Amino acid sequence: MELKAVGTAGTLESSDVMVTLEPRTSGGIDLTLESSVINQYGRQIKAEVLASLERLGVKNAKVIVNDHGALDCTIKARVECAFYRGCQCDMDGRFDWGGVIR
């Protein structure tokens, strides 16, 4: 599974986070993080996003995270959804629940 196009998921509502993944061929992960709770949770949000990307096997991408106080479970869900959308896979296809999605 590989990022082919820009993938976006989530909203700008309170308790949600909007994640955009943009494929690139080199240069690693370039993370731009904005958050309404950045002073208290910026470190944890960054760690959660990077861990999800690693599970999904994303090595090179521009990543934009615009957070409005999402919990970790929501952050994971939005990163994964953005990724699979960027991979342009079937939205009703068989996803790897409990595998890379966990």
Added chain:
Amino acid sequence: MKNSVGREIPAEALAVELKNGRKYEPYQGKGYRDGKYIKKAGPTTKIYQKPSESKLLSSIREAVIACGVKDGMTVSFHHHFRNGDYIVNMVMKEIVDLGIKDITIAASSLGDAHDPIAEYIEKGIVTGIQTSGIRGKMGDVVSHGKLKTPAILRSHGGRVRAVEEGDVHIDVAFIGAPTSDEYGNARALGGKGDCGVLSYAVVDSEYADKVVVITDTLVPYPNFPPSIHGVNVDYVVKVDEIGNPKKIASAAARMTQNPRDLMMAENTAKIIAATPWFKDGFSFQTGAGGPSLAVNRFLEPLMDAKGIKMAWAIGGITAAICELQRKGKVGKIIDVQDFDTGAIEDIRTNPNHFEMTASEYANPANKGAFVNKLDFVVLAALEVDTDFNVNVITGSDGVLRGAPGGHPDTAEGAKCCVIVTPLTRGRMATICEHVVTVTTPGDCVDVVVTDYGTAVNPNRKDIIEALDAAGIKHVPIKELQEKAYSMVGRPDDLQWKDKVVAILEARDGTILDVVREIKPYEI
């Protein structure tokens, strides 16, 4: 030096000079200055012996000049016009245009309407801020260390004390008024932008050396009964508009439909009804925020069920409490501020709805304010910690964005102080280990109601017994905090620089906490 709520008060804050030479002390606990004596400060007043027709001047600029405003002076304002206020910005513009600098603004509160002041702070023209509320751009620049001296943040009662005791001396008070006569008798009704009462401005009119009333509606002499008495007023200025009437008085705050707020409000009402003070003739104050306001609605059936009435309600007044009074369930409403058009309409016509001064409301240093006789107060909070300390001033980013208002005054005064707040807001844990800033000390807070359960201050054995007897569940506050952290994760500590940007005064004039300059966050 650590104060009694465990906050380190740095020497630099304790060394801040007060006008009367009084030395700052760290907070020593509830009721610390009770029974002590103070000598009130008096203003210098000009003698107006010869008959004269009018105190009218043609512009604010003329008034600034006539009052002799000069470098280093303190000017004051009130916040009855809330986010509709034009007065602060109009007056400060003239002062700045005249090249006057090193100005301290001593306002009863400041808000989003006053963003232009941020620029004067950055330019070093405004060098001191004393207020209850600080928000918006002003909160931002002060939190980033741009104000030359630490801002001093006080409760409404604490401000009156500070002025009367002489901690702060007001050189010139600029008092916006919905109506005034040419001799300065000013009222909050009958104009284009009525605000109902002028309670917070009374102390300014009595203790400032010079007093200017600014109005957009001149009325024939005598404008009686006045909130601000002409005998205290030097000049009157008529302007086109004192503020935006739509923002001065908002439409009645709609009763929240948020199920979480409603659930908390209902539980709060049940808790109030389970305490020994819920009996015929009780007294009550509630805030205008969603869940606090909704408590009114749930209290009513409980009062009916017990066949009791409320003797009086105080505070910031909303249409909700006026309506309860119209149903015959509240004796008197004693008003220090109006939050909506319903409340303003009510004070215009209702003989049992009275205006009081901020001193009568909450001053800890007079001979007994209303808050001392209050049974219940229901309040909101940004954060509450496991020692029951409350923060209503700094956000989760450490930036100033709130106001202690009457919170610390009513909390200390009331027999039963209930804080209503959701356990988390977004990812912010409202019930936390340590609040960012202590604005109301935990020794004044009795009950905390959240959507995940209720905690009672262990010092209040009487309330615990009452709730147990009524079968109302409560848990240690530590349990609520742990639940919150289990959901949102443990927050990282905020990063600060050394500079003290604001001093949080307790209502008795000791130091409760300080706010330091925020360090920009880097991941």
Added chain:
Amino acid sequence: MSIPRPKPERFRLRRTMMFMNAQKPGLIKDAYIYGADSIMLDLEDAVAENQKDSARFSLYHALKSIDYGDTEVIVRINGLDTPHWKEDIRVCVAGGCDGIRIAKTESAQDVKTVDAAVTEAEKEFGVEVGRTLLMAALESPKGVLNAYEICQASPRLFGVALSGGDYRKCMQVKVIPGGIEMLAARGHMLMAARAAGIQCFDTVFTNLNDDEGFRAEVKQNVEMGFDGKSLINPKQIPIVHEMLAPTQKEIAEAEKIVRAYREHASEGVGVFTLDNGKMIDIAFVPGAERVIKLAKASGIYEGDL
């Protein structure tokens, strides 16, 4: 970190089943605080067609990381006439929800189709086969007419629910105070459920400003014999719980029956007489036990049974 959930109980108390959009993080993070017996995280109508994928990711992580405590967690999946339902079932089972609500059920075969897919998913994700419960929503006259066969279609099935919106559309009727337009459907479905020995739930009441109308409908539900009701707003929960709560008289009677039965059962006697002369046999016991359970859940039982 994964929150372990106990094995779902097929016939537990389900007075209130509250719908929540599975896509809204602010809602699902703590939907249990309002005290509903069950929450229904919705992948169907509440989720826009182009957000079905996103809702599944939210659902999966919510199921895995949020401690819903004693609250039952049901997921409403998309209809069998959509391309979504198969993946919905996989995520439900992988996430470990307690039960699945089948939308627009029209026949026993619909239930069997879902049952088979659930079994397959349970095997795939290493979940005990049979753990995941089912309930069937009847949303059309055809579904209602086939209620009895639907009710018997799977050992996973704990109940049937009526879905009024679609049913009324099919019947070309609108909402009528008193519910005459739904009377036949409600009655038929109740009979089918009782005959099959499963639970039965009434449809949502959507006018949130009409407290009186809501109370009247709940009263009718109670009198007709529904086990519970689907809800759309937390403020409806305490009303249903209050109206379903047994009276002190009913509790006392139930206590007597249960106690007497326990005494006599140990002596091997199946029929006995209460102190008021009433003849009681074993058929009365489940009803009495249900009353005690309801009383406990309503917080009004102070006895020791």
